[in-house]
Amino acid sequence: MSFLEALRLAVRRLRTNPLRTALTTLGVVIGVASLVALIGVGEGTQTAITNQIAGLGTNLLSVNAGSSTVGGVRGVAGSASTLTVADAAAIATLPGVAAVAPEMSVSNVVVVNGRTNTTTTMTGTTPAEASVRNYQIQTGAFLTDLSVTKGLRVAVLGPTTVTDLNATPASIIGQTITINGIPFTVIGVTQPKGGSGFTNPDDAIFAPITAVQSRFTGAAALRTIGVSLEDPSQLAYVESQITALLRYRHELASSASDDFSMVSQDQLLTVASTTTATIRNFLIGIAAIALVVGGIGIANTMLVSVRERVREIGTRKAIGARRRDITRQFLVEAVIVTLGGAVVGVLLGIAVTGLVGSAVNVPASPTLAGIALAFVSALVVGVVAGYWPARQASRLDPVEALRYE
Secondary structure (H helix, E strand, O other): OOHHHHHHHHHHHHHOHHHHHHHHHHHHHHHHHHHHHHHHHHHHHHHHHHHHOOOOOEEEEEEEOOEEEOOOEEEEOOOOOOEEEEHHHHHOOOOOOOEEEEEEEEEEEEEOOOOEEEEEEEEEEEHHOOOOOOEEEEEOOOOOOHHHOOOOEEEEHHHHHHHHHOOOOOOOOOEEEEEOEEEEEEEEOOOOOOOOOOHHOOOOOEEEEEHHHHHHHOOOOOOOEEEEEOOOHHHHHHHHHHHHHHOOOOOOOOOOOEEEEEHHHHHHHHHHHHHHHHHHHHHHHHHHHHHHHHHHHHHHHHHHHHHHHHHHHHHHHHHOOOOOHHHHHHHHHHHHHHHHHHHHHHHHHHHHHHHHHHHHOOOOOHHHHHHHHHHHHHHHHHHHHHHHHHHHHHOOHHHHHHOOO
């Protein structure tokens, strides 16, 4: 039997029971669509996180205060008072350092604009924050040396904060808002960076560090010092210089541990890539389970078909059909069902990837690699699922098959 003849017989047989064929194909459709959509979401998540970290700053190195210990419980990094503005000024004098921004954060501040309010994080800093953390201004201006020197109550808002206050970047410039009951004048709005959740760089307020210190914290301790490098290849050298400088300034003994920590942008990207790769593989695993279940459905349907067609198989073998002819016919039926489901599943996956991404707030889109993987996986599942029933059919004894009722 030629392949074309096997194809013709397979199509004719599948058309005799369209409902069963459709339900069998549905399992493959769901599996393939899940693979395409979830791979797209995984890739979108990885891209979004990588872009967000890359947008945090240029050649960024973050120096964090150490951890405090209360009642034997160690706190998070930055909870101790081990970094000062003087430390930041000293780091700025080191070779290889392009800019330094001291950062004093106040979490969960309530911002009020007329009758609208929101809760966000305020960072007390200097004009260097814009270059260190790679912030661009879309309206107004950023902080100035004068505003820091005078401790002026001025604020630069992130675009998400502006939206949460039911305002626009153009309308909020020059307005007076209250932050934890203290009035501040808005002088600028930053360009959107993109992001969401607790680490959204667009949901923030920047104010002169002197104003934040005098009005909110009452202390000189910093949580973080942002450092921008002149050359990323000098990262290890600059890290060693900062370590030696801070240990000297903090008068740490040679046997004592550092009372600060450093995290580079490359380290953040490595951790993010590893994490998102794990998430992507997990999503692919879930979709693969759905595809395997679809394959089991194909195998089950083909086994039932073999049982229903025992006499047909016996008749064909009695008139000269070979075992490979019978195997080919049933295997072609399984592959047709799989390929049909794969095509529909790919189209459905392409259509729903964006919707799934929007549901989880990720800019997802189908990828060529994801489509190819889903299609090939479906084909492999179909061949594997159809081979055993086809082999069972080909091994039927023609005499026994003709006696079968």
